[in-house]
Amino acid sequence: MIDIKDIRDTARDMLTKGEARAVIGYRRGSRGMLAEPAFITNLEQADELVWDPTCFHNLSLYLVEDRKFLAHLRKTANAPIAIVAKGCDARSIVVLMQEHYFKREDVYIIGVSCEGTGVVDERKLAPLLNGAHATSAAFDGDDFVFTTAEGEKRLPAREVMADRCLECRNPFPKEHNAVFGEDKTGRQLAEPFAALTRFEAQGNSARWDIWSRHFDRCIRCFACRSVCPMCYCDECVVDSISFPVTAETTAEDKANRIRWIERSAVRSENITYLMTRAMHLAGRCTDCGECERACPVNVPIRLLNNKMEREAREKFGYEPGASIGGSSLVASFLDSDPGDFIR
Amino acid sequence: MSEQQTYEPRIVAFLCKWCSSAGSDLAGVSRIQYPANATPITVPCTGAISPMYILSAFNKGADGVLVSGCHIGDCHYIEGNYLARRKMHLIMQLIEFIGVEPNRFRMSWVSAAEGGKFAQVITDFVNDLKPLGPQEKLKKAERA
Known part of the structure; x- marks a missing residue:
């Protein structure tokens, strides 16, 4: 069990000594039980930090935001940022460092182990509370304890945990400066890629039937892109509105820009968007599952990313977020890469 | 004639400048007969092909996409086709995963000396695409 006091003390300690200019963590949100990202810069705020099953956000996103913000101000950081990171978040940070987005010394990772559990999936929880509104959630061994108006409700974590947490292979943040919680790497709550395997067992046309419905529904709000720490490009190839316009950009320049896809949210364009995103995340996605959680129309985006992750793992022996110094998936190759599909 | 009989698949063929493009040229100057369904697009190297080219080709109405380059070890840029092999494997898996017929995407190695092989690759591809019908x-969708 992680004592929240340890995380708060570490945050306070870092800020007092001036070893961090801010601490990114979780605090109680204003809506029900949910936690929200917190940016702590003074000592009193450190007591607001929480750690509970609703801390699902991948906070490494804010490291990217911070770097963009500093670049905009043309400033350099005077001290690192401390960040609370779960196993998946820590892997995201490693991928960002692998891509030289920032340096190891720019960030102080306060690792938190998910131990035997993970974060809650609200969609799984809602029916089990029978309409009651949970106001808080807490870890307790292999259970989650929710407080509702009708009293306490104890549920086995496995029943309400997010799929990605059930399938997680590394709930312990390997890359860290400080770490809390027990290392339970190797716990087997569900087979890795279980949801993907279930989906893939269907035939080609059944898969298309399901995907075409999902692709039809996508409204291209780009929530998946916004919430993803790996989607840090200022110019997004699939979104012509993100291409920069300066005073020197002529109307002709604008008209002649390559528009790979139209901006209208129709199926064919949605497919190209989501598939391109999956390709761009191949070997970089650490399965934090935020894209799927943020999706307002429940497109199972995680399946696409999972598919790429499994291909990379099984065919190329590549594990995203394994090492800061390693080469990336699509910028490296092995003689043993499969080539039997080539004629 | 029925619709099925007149259907001719449209293939977008991304050919590397150094091998497959020259291979297709050899097929031409050797007067080897092969179907005229492929639209060749010469690229500097298969390694330069972004998976987006393939998605974009399908998006704009290609019935099949062919990627062809130098044999492993023969790349003009030493390792371009090794990188392509990885990327194309991933995009092929992704296309198949969402339920598109896997036969719509094909990759081959055709050297500058293999005019006959190039003709064979195109012939086989067209034969495999015909039963699938339009993509x-x-x-x-066409604009109304």
């Missing part, structure tokens, strides 16, 4: 899944 409608990834194609952009």
